[in-house]
Amino acid sequence: MRYDNIIWDFDGTLFDTYPPMCRDLQSVMAALGVLLPLEDLLAHFTRSRGEVLDYCAAQAGMDAEAVDRVYRDWVTQHGQPKALPFPHAEEMLRRFQAAGGRNFVFTHRSGSVHDYLAGAGLTGYFQDVVSAGTRFERKPSPAGNLYLLSTHGLDPARTLAVGDRELDMLAAKGAGVDGCRFTPEGEAEEESCARWHIRSFAELAEILELPEEEAR
Structure with a gap:
């Protein structure tokens, strides 16, 4: 990969x-x-x-x-608004994990992120989930990314940050990792520091060079 x-x-x-x-x-x-x-x-x-x-x-x-x-x-x-994962998000997480990859989250959302993940049955796909707030500065600060890199011994050259906003890409750049901009509804902003730009998780699978999933 x-x-x-x-x-x-x-x-x-x-x-x-x-x-x-x-x-x-x-x-x-x-x-x-x-x-x-x-x-x-x-x-x-x-x-x-x-x-x-x-x-x-x-x-x-x-x-x-x-x-x-x-x-x-x-x-x-x-209560928190009802929301679902994007199409094929679980498949993407499962395939990456099955190929030996590790998934992490750095989000501005507080504890409700765990409720959403648990409700969709996705908790087990993640090694760690970090929320900005009193502990970390919000993006575009790379603080949360740097924490994950340091705490889990991640190689920046082998780590990708995926997000939908340019501030996610700036946070990736600040941590020395490649950024992948996800814009399912259309074009990304013309000026972006992202290395990659995708509109679907199928495109991300190609970038990651994931092996094809065996028939289930």
């Missing part, structure tokens, strides 16, 4: 969480008297959570932290 280890982003990479999160945010903003198109929320969210909060705050005449507090209260009352 070309790589022995993958450090995965979670939201927008392993799980298709942006649409349900944006639908919840749309409901939150509607309750504040601000009607926003879902496609506008998604366009901002796919670049960064901070950007969509700034956008919502500007439309509502609030500050971003206030919008974030209202949104978090909504999630506390209604």
Whole structure:
């Protein structure tokens, strides 16, 4: 294989969480008297959570932290949005693990990442799951990636970071590992420091040079 280890982003990479999160945010903003198109929320969210909060705050005449507090209260009352892994995500994880590869996660999401993974039966595919927050700086800081490299003795030259945003690619570059940009809905931004760009996990399997899976 070309790589022995993958450090995965979670939201927008392993799980298709942006649409349900944006639908919840749309409901939150509607309750504040601000009607926003879902496609506008998604366009901002796919670049960064901070950007969509700034956008919502500007439309509502609030500050971003206030919008974030209202949104978090909504999630506390209604629960995390229901979301599923992207098509063929489990197959990708299984094939890579079966070929001797190791999977890791570095995400901005807090403890709910474990609930999503467990609910989809994916927990066993991961060696470690690291969340940004009080322990690590958020991306584009490479802090979480560097922690995984050091803690698990990963060879940077044999490690790939997969994520859907440019900040994931910057975090990969900062840790000295190759980045792979996953954009299932369309083109990546023109300027990117990613080494690879994929729109499906089938393309990732080719990059990894994975052996074909035996019939099950």
